[in-house]
Amino acid sequence: MSVRLGLADTVAAISTAPGGGAIGIVRLSGTRALDIASGLFVGQRAPSAVPGGRFLFGRFTDGAGGTIDEGLVLVFRGPHSYTGEDVAELQCHGSPAVLNRLLARVLELGARAANPGEFTLRAYLNGRLDLAQAEAVLGLVNARSETARRQATLGLQGALGERVGEIGQRLTRALVAIQALLDYPEEGVPEEDREIPLARAQGDLEDLVATARAGQLASRGARLALIGRPNAGKSSLLNALLGYERSIVTPQAGTTRDYLEAQLELAGVPITLVDTAGLRETEDLIEAAGVRRAEELAQGADLVLVLEDGSSARELLPITTPPERCLWLQTKSDLPPCWHDEAYLPVSAVTGQGLGELREAVRAHLLGNAAGAEVWLTSERQADAALRALEHVRSARVLPDDLASYELELALRALAEISGRDVSEDILDGIFANFCVGK
Template sequence: MIRADTIVAISTAQGEGAIGIVRLSGPQALSIADQLFSGKRTPSRTRGGRFLYGRFLDREGETIDEGIVLVFKGPHSYTGEDVAELQTHGSVSALGALLTRCVELGARLAKPGEFTLRAFLEGRMDLNQAEAVNSLIHAQTDTARRQATLGLQGALSKRLDGMVFKLARTMGAIQAMLDYPEEGVPEEDRIVPLLAVQNELNHLLDTARAGKLAQQGARLALLGRPNAGKSSLLNALLGYERSIVTPIAGTTRDYLEAHMELVGVPITLIDTAGVRETADVIEAAGVERALQLGENADLVMLLEDASAPREPLDVNVPEDRLIRLQTKTDLGQVWHDDRYQSVSAITGAGLPELRDRLREKLLGDQARHEVWLSSERQVQAVTAALEHVQGALTLPDELASYEIELALNHLAELSGKNVSEEVIEQIFRNFCVGK
């Protein structure tokens, strides 16, 4: 698939840096590089995978900067086309002048994600791998980076290929039976592979929440009555004093946010006002906001002071999003409840166990999976494929074959082999320019 135009963009982040990169891709990439580069050899006459050192020149022949040109010749390049990467010092002025010169020589400014889009259209990667590129760029934690790297290496695509093979073979067996009904379809040729695919699709869907949290992060609210130890626990988890701690109940009257990486997930910790009935208008507003934050958070830690007589607090939060904690255990415990986990922000007792509990609540057992679903598009496609596989398990052979065909279509959407232009446009619209 050959495109007539050549695109150009600055591929490094905005601002100053030691090195800046301007990337060209398309049929004129190397000829444009020839015209703006002065060195011992010209890029178009250089073997792919080589680099040249020299000067970059503007329209008047004045030096923009010294630097190197990396030469890649299609199809052995990121985009599958001829590519030239122009590396200079990373000043805004040098990169801007180099970009302007490329446009003067016939290139057009690239759209967001257009280099990766061309790689997809050239068959250099499938749609799951393209999404993984964007995920890798935006990865904030090692967990997110690892999952994006697995996706880029084709881990999800390989799992899908195995399912597609089983479904296609099953559909072939059913269609053969329809042609030769006296033969029939043995159960192991139909039911067994369909059950296996159903199980694999369910496992993939189980990874969706972990994949979303690893990419987008989670909001973790601390709720409790005044002086329950919320601010102290927040500071202990952060490892530094972010929230003011005093023995005076009601010190925190509005919520406070702090960001950190916890159990491999970008976390926003939210310290909220102590929940109690009060005639103070400002404090009452803080209490109402605290309860709303708890209802909307991905996870809630409900704190109660173990060293004081109990004042149980009911919150409108499902148990699967709730961790109950007994705090201030270093001061002694005057009550016990098996539903509560004991912690002390002062001594650190119970904090390692709390982190393990947070991992379990946020990620479940998904750490053992090789790859996670990381986008709503992937979840929708897998859900639709699963519904049709389940239909194939319950319907007569004639209808089962049609259900399997529909499941295969959704798996093809997932990899990009059967996907609309609107979906492609939506995916690449979220990329940065230059990638």
Template sequence: MTRLGLEDTIAAISTAPGAGGIGVVRVSGEDALRVADAMFAGRRAPGRTPGGRFLYGRVLDASGDVVDESLALVFRAPHSYTGEDVVEFQTHGSPAVLNRVLARALEAGARPAKPGEFTLRAYVNGRLDLAQAEAVLSLVNAQTDTARRQATLGLTGALANRVALIQSRVTRVLAAVQAMLDYPEEGVPEEDRETPLALAAQDLEALIASSRAGQLATRGARLALIGRPNAGKSSLLNALLGYERSIVTPVAGTTRDYLEAQLELAGVPITLVDTAGLRDTDDAIEAAGVRQAVALAGGADLILHLEDGSSPREDAALDTPADRTLHVRTKADLPPAWADAATLPVSAVTGAGLPALREAIRARLLGDAARGEAWLTTERQGDAARRALGHVQAARALPDELATLELEEALRALNDLTGRDVTEDVVDAVFRNFCVGK
């Protein structure tokens, strides 16, 4: 890991940009205590302080002038976030103070930390596995309580524990199959092969089912409202939001450009996209809006296809993927002109049908994963779980003497999931998404 520069002492501002009551500058590495001694003046030097202690004093610049009053929190290796000696300076949170404290740490011998380098050191030093490191990033970026909860579960090792159980089952079968090769006449009993493999496959399927939900809870979902002019798209957007965000008029074609609004639904941060009405038109501006609506629907995580239930039904304006589309019959407060059990009746005026629509959106986005624990939250984790499942299923279909390779590959994929056996390129790809200071 020398290429990563882990032998250096690093420093960074670890609180969010902007002014605040308190700010933190973190220093980590084998020379962290020496750097801290050079810049901090108090009743005791950080280098002579046991781990887990606060010191009160002042950060001084190279000429001895006071930069700011400060608390210095000392951690001794390996009992720190990074597993190294760490000192955190807590000062007033103005950008001027924090930048000067950081500059002083760099003058004293530290170098600027790279994005995610503190957490990278925690991973390299065995304080976190790769799934826990990804949970740290998810926790930093969490926008909803669901995302926070899943990140916290991942950080506590709940995901690693689920994976470890699967690994133990696959390892048990691998050991039994390899023992059978020495005594082929005995074979492998079902309780030592089929039963644990079936349970491993079941657990992997449950993890994979959580993958999409985990990613949506972390990054958010885009939900596009499409339909013909006056289908009630803008009215429904306002009703879902609970306030008037989009202009509503009886004039067809009022919405020509798309409009976005944010809300949280079932623990998922959602971007609602109100689009132009879909119809043939000679108006160049409106036609551009229609093309844009089709493109937005194509890139959405979920599409609400709205049809006016109070007017004679027209052919669907857009052929949308069934697994990403909910069909909604709007204006349910008016006498119905048609009915279809496959559509959800909703009234933006009275609110009738909105709870059922919200539940349908939740079910489409999260599925059964909403009732599970420790979701997969990244595409990398989902890919590793799918590869593991493929190898487990292949092993179940093979005779004992041919299953060994598939079982070994399943274990490699599970190791990839938690980061036990990954390349530096994979590690780099994970940590480049972190902010500096974490």
């Protein structure tokens, strides 16, 4: 999809989720949206004849005048609509057969089938949303946790754009001061016009970049692998965290021979917990394959919970995962301990001891300092742009004035990418291709 093509067309799509439902919506947007809606709607008034913000009740008809369904038309007049264009929403019963027939009739009357994300793309191109807000729409649609929903809502309300705008104002102030100094070196530049804004901008960017990992985990979810020797308590811990028996637990070592996944929410982040086969040398081909798979899962996990049985003689695990991606747990803390290590968090799947502390430790590892931040970066694109802006600001603070001026121009350009004031067509195509049709 090219963002420059077809924006003069009227586009249409089913905007409700696939499958049956009580209500379904076919959305039209463009210069002919209300005329097309009038061509298939029979009621007391035509959609093209009423002001925006009106509901009309009547029949949706086919080309022969037969009734497709009864329903409502909601009329929006541009620029006071989601897309900034004239919009008609045809609300009918949510049967796939009804929706598909209604959409087919709309297309017969001259609308074009919308591309993925085209309604939101039009909202961006018509100035109704900046690019960060447009990405927040996708975040709301895909939100799998309360944290993801909250960040997407803040983004849609423009909070990220405002934060980026404040940083940009500081950089602009410093850039103007440097350029004035280059033009009029005898005048000098007060520190509050150059160094102070630069220092604050750098600090703000560092804080913003620090939220990137948390924002992406809140959006896509995190994978936590439970690793340990047989009978270390991995399956029991998984069941305890879930609150129900998902994994089979027996006293026999090697019960879990393949990995098992379960979903939950921890620290406001959607989590996939992965229970893996116990790590040990074995001649059993199936169990050995499970052990290899457990090691692979540990390497790919966002966080690894390393479990060691605190009630038996200690035998350290040969873990190759970087320590910063590991949490070390001493399991079976309800039994008399055979060893003690301050680096390990005691937990018991039987009594629940340490589970609250474990959840807090997971939260700290996944969210870091971002937990106290109001606004997060929620996409790799945003994080990349913010990091580049930060690197340019750092360079500007140590370079001569002429080079510093150039670095600040690059920093401002990188910041502009976040809100979409300076972004290529290829980037736009990539962003909106991730949207569903109808949004």
